[in-house]
Amino acid sequence: MTDHVIRLAVNDKQIEATVPARLTLADFLRDRLGLTGTHLGCEHGVCGACTVLVDERSVRACITLAVQVDGCSITTVEGLTGPLADRLRAAFSRRHGLQCGFCTPGFLVTATEMIQNDSRPKPLTADYVRETLSGNTCRCTGYQGIVQAVLDAEAHDHITG
């Protein structure tokens, strides 16, 4: 097994690590860095629970190798901070957009990318939110609270520009 040295930023912190080629980004984040908010729901890129931002784009950490993100900037759920993150979290709670909470980190990351994307419809529509979230699976909520939460969080963003 060949080891590789990678340098990357995780949640704005510079990191250098030696990793085997086959180590997934998800396992790197969880096991090496202790960032266990990135969850593994299927390990084959379908459920979206492991979604993280790599250079501001959403990526499935379960089917990405740690060596592939050498030189990149990673944001995990733990690194979602600021007014938008605060609004999203508050809206998820208010709208009951989570029950067991296992899928939640992935939804928060996907929703963040959606709202930060300037090409989104303004204001957001429920249909667009549903379409954009369709790569994330929730087994508890029926999505209703999640969709409402994203609309709530973005409405403020849209109004304040």
Add this chain to the structure above:
Amino acid sequence: MTLIGTSVPRREDERLLAGKGSFLADQAQGAYHVMFVRSDIAHGELRHIDVSAAQDMPGVVGVFTADQLGLRDNYIAPLHEPHPEFVAATAFAMADQRLALMADRRVHYVGQIVAAVVASDRYLAEDAAELVNVGYAALPVVVEMEDALDADAPVLHEQLSSNEAASLSYTFGDPDSARAQAAVTVAETYRIGRHGAVPLECRGVLTRIDHRTGEVDVWTSTQIPHMVRRGICAATGWTTDAVRVHVPDVGGGFGTKANVYPEEVLVPLLARLTGRDVVWVEDRHEHLTAAAQGRDQVHRCVLSVDADGRILALEDDFLVNIGAGSLWVAGIIANTAIHILGPYRVPAARVSGKGIFTNKAIVAQYRGAGRPEASFVLERSLDAAARRLGLTNVEIRRRNLLTAQDMPYPQPLPYRDGVPIVYDGGDYRACLDAALELLPTSVVAQEQAAHPELLIGHGVGCYLEATGRGPYEAAKISVTPQGRIEVMTGAASAGQGHETSFAQVAAQSLGLPMEAVRVLPTDTGSLAHGIGSFGSRSAVLAGNAIAQTAALLVDNGRRRFAQATGADLAEVGYREGIFQAPGRDPVGWRELAQLGAPGKALEGEPPLYAASMYRCDTVTWTMGAHATVVGVHPGTGIVRVLRYAVAHEGGVEINPLVVEGQVLGGVAQGVGGTLYEEFRYGADGSPRSTTFAEYGLPGSNEVPEVLIRHLGVPTDNPLGVRGAGESGTIAVAAAVAAAIDAATGCTHVTATPIAPRTIKTALEAT
């Protein structure tokens, strides 16, 4: 204080939204990893297992086969059996199930454990597991129930004489003469496909050894920690004080985690055998292969009605495919047989059912556990009768649903707990009307205008759900030295918000603000007994246990106050956190708790606490009605659920937000099982739905917005609560199937999941 009935924001949310939940896999740091070697054939004899190559791999500390385990019993002890009264009334019989925890002579399904590798990390454990060489002599495979019952079928379990796992039957009234007098009799075979809970978090078990005492601490992603402890102790011979089962944050359960699994026995055992902390984190392929599945029933139903559509007799004969085994077979067939009567006046019935062994994966109680199947069969039969009579689906139900005049409504049958069934509802017909107010048939025209490319149809489905089954749940409430109130129950949470809703009950019962109360995760070392969270029982059983225990805690507090102050106990009052008596300084919980500290009035007294078990006589019944509008694409047969509404007769809602969430999530799972989800098997018993690409969970585009109306109907327990955890799921298949039939005008859906190709074929034939 009105905490009960208030949508208090959930306490769980902050940590879960921060990514700081503490799920099983999140606690695995430092533990060695277990990888199970599982059978890749569905039925066969084990000939040899060669572990030598695996044992020599780097990082491997042990490879174990069944003969090295030293188990007392290589199977899981039965979890439950029905009450003798129910057994007598239904001629209930159940086979002795002894499915091997780790196969020693024979394998019965793909995914059954045959060996275990323990290694220093997951990657190395997987490498080594691939090198374990297992030789089998294949045996004939049985996949379908009809084949399992064939006279020539191989008997799958050595200790048994047939493939029948359980059976029951009952008759009341005179179904034969009712059928002879009927204006219309509809007979049909219905199939409910095999699908299941499939929580987003797979299973997982962690064991850490206390080397000072030799005791083991087990964390497992379960709904029933006390039953897990019992299963571990029964199989290993360990005493209950040598094992402490803890519940981490659980990422969904829905019944599949209300089971006791081989892995829950084997991981603690492997920890003892290797002397190391070990963890097993299930991956999705394992989960879709080896975790307990659900449904998989076939019914032959005959419904007889008079010329007005009134039910004269219901006759149903059903089979449940429990695969290699089910520790819950008694519950599943009993639930099915009881709930087939539905919320209607049924003067005569003949019902029989059997659980059947095959070589599919094991089965547990999945959300509804017999209720959705029963609802589908009965509701579809009503729709068929309505069509024959020229009645609407709504009208035939309105003529048969029980009303306020019928309540309380007795059935000539005991429930599983042996107590005669009495429906304690309000007005079931009014509940259907409420669902139709939310989603009237006039919506069809609106949706037709919005979706001219689709065929639009409206459907309804009703259900009745026995909730809050006993016999008991335990609660313990302790006061910390700082005066904080800590609550623990046997009803472990799997995402239902117990930390919040149970705190509401405790706080209100004690007259305290929410901040004074904390609900602790269940662990069997702190709470000696418990049953668990399943079957819509937690609010009813654990909720009332908390209220009852809170009253005992106040009594204990009054006694301690009297003891410390010399006050007459009869004069000690308690109100909103303050104890007082004439001539004495009032004290709160904190001061009271600190009286046991060194130098204080009650030096050396143990911390204040109270514990009790709430027992209920029998279940309480939740009725509901679902209405839906679907769109069917005529070219493809693909179904979209466009609109959805649920009205239900719940009781007092402890936290309306949480109850609504249960209904919404239940509908989503119902939609999945109705349209998308199925565990498919090849003729050789090989599972074909082993990834999320093949097992289709409904996504955000497939699940509709759901309108909910809660019709609060009082019930006879101290909190007045009814269960609601399964209400959203049960009638979905019935309502969606009816809507599809209305849309196409040429189908009578009799099987789930409803395949687009079936609809397309029917449309093309017209």
